[in-house]
Amino acid sequence: MKKYFFIVLMILVSCKKEVIPDPEPAVLLGPENNNSCNTAVRISDQKSQVNFNWQTALHADKYELVIRDILTNVDQKKETIRLYSSVVLDRAKQYAWWVNSKSEQTETVTKSEVWTFYLEGTQTLSHFPFPAKLVSPQNNAKIRLENGALTLVWEAVDLDGDIESYDVYIGAGPDDLILAAENLTSNSITASLDSDQSYYWKVLTRDQEGNISQSPVGYFKTSL
Numbered sequence: 271m272k273k274y275f276f277i278v279l280m281i282l283v284s285c286k287k288e289v290i291p292d293p294e295p296a297v298l299l300g301p302e303n304n305n306s307c308n309t310a311v312r313i314s315d316q317k318s319q320v321n322f323n324w325q326t327a328l329h330a331d332k333y334e335l336v337i338r339d340i341l342t343n344v345d346q347k348k349e350t351i352r353l354y355s356s357v358v359l360d361r362a363k364q365y366a367w368w369v370n371s372k373s374e375q376t377e378t379v380t381k382s383e384v385w386t387f388y389l390e391g392t393q394t395l396s397h398f399p400f401p402a403k404l405v406s407p408q409n410n411a412k413i414r415l416e417n418g419a420l421t422l423v424w425e426a427v428d429l430d431g432d433i434e435s436y437d438v439y440i441g442a443g444p445d446d447l448i449l450a451a452e453n454l455t456s457n458s459i460t461a462s463l464d465s466d467q468s469y470y471w472k473v474l475t476r477d478q479e480g481n482i483s484q485s486p487v488g489y490f491k492t493s494l
Contacts, residue, residue, distance in 0.1 A: 292378040293330035293371035299323045301367070303385035304400050304427040310359075310389060318361050318389055322369075323354040324382065330371035334379075340364040340386070340401060340483070362391025364398055364483075388429060399428035402436070402473040402485040411490045415465060420492070423458045424473045424485065432478040440471045444487045447472060466494045 300323055301307040310318040322335055335355045337346045341363065348355050359365065365387055371380040386400050406423040407413045413420055422440075426433055436454040439447035440461060447470060451459050463469060469492065473485045 290373075290375045291329045292376055293373045293380045294328040295380045296327040296330070296333060296369040296371050296382045297325040298367075298369065298382055298385050299325060301385070301387040303383075303387070305387055306397075306429055307387045307389045312361075313358060316361055317358050319356055319358050320389065321354065321356050322367060324369050326353060327369075327371040327380070327382075329373055329375075330380075331374045332372050334370040334372060336368050336370065338366040340366055359389055361389050364388050364400065366401075396432075396477070396479040396481060397429040398481040399426055399433055399475040399477050399483045401483045402426040402475050404471070404473065404485055404488040407488070407490040409488050409490070412493055413490050414493050415463060418465075419460050419462050421458055421460045422471060425457060426473070426475045428475075428477050430477065430479075433475060434478045435476050437474040437476070438471065439474070440469060442468065442470070444470045444489075446470075447487070463492055465492050467492050 301309065301320060307320055310320045312318050324333070327333070332349060332351045335348045335350065335357070337357060337359065338344070346357060348357060366384050367387070368384045369382045371382070388397055402424040403426070404424050407420070422438065426436070436457070437452040438450045438454065438459050440450040441447035450461055468489070470487050470489050472487045475483045
């Protein structure tokens with residue numbers, strides 16, 4: 271009887287599924303967020319070498335550095351097992367960057383925060399404002415309206431400190447956005463919306479030199 275019980279116990283233990291932890295997000299260190307990249311090494315009038323670094327992510331075997339040209343939306347990707355990487359980039363441009371944590375034990379990929387920076391050129395008369403960060407509602411959130419209205423909030427940074435105004439677009443689809451308000455000087459707007467509806471939104475930021483940047487498109491849904 272004891273032998274039978276031992277055999278059953280061994281079978282149960284062997285059938286127990288091993289829990290494999292997902293890699294945690296890396297913590298970005300530099301280039302700093304919403305800043306000019308003054309640590310870059312100038313290679314030519316057109317190019318500079320930018321050094322990226324981040325902290326160790328738990329349960330990660332390797333990392334994928336992703337750098338996006340904000341103007342063209344084109345990504346550069348570089349995989350490494352180290353906590354740093356150097357990439358040659360075009361000067362006088364804005365970039366976003368993040369790090370994907372990966373593990374050989376799982377297919378799950380975990381994305382870090384997204385930071386942005388401006389890579390100085392030879393002569394910079396005016397910086398473009400960084401794309402606005404959509405603060406509230408958070409992406410993919412389900413929101414309860416107050417008296418049929420919702421306040422949208424965002425943040426924006428310009429190295430010249432000369433942001434002039436914002437335009438806000440809202441719509442039922444990411445490619446069907448309608449201008450809801452223009453020439454705003456505050457970082458929020460209260461919009462009248464319908465309950466139980468999906469909404470997409472974005473913010474255009476304009477500085478005093480006429481430079482315009484566009485935020486990513488956010489998504490949220492209103493509850494009944």
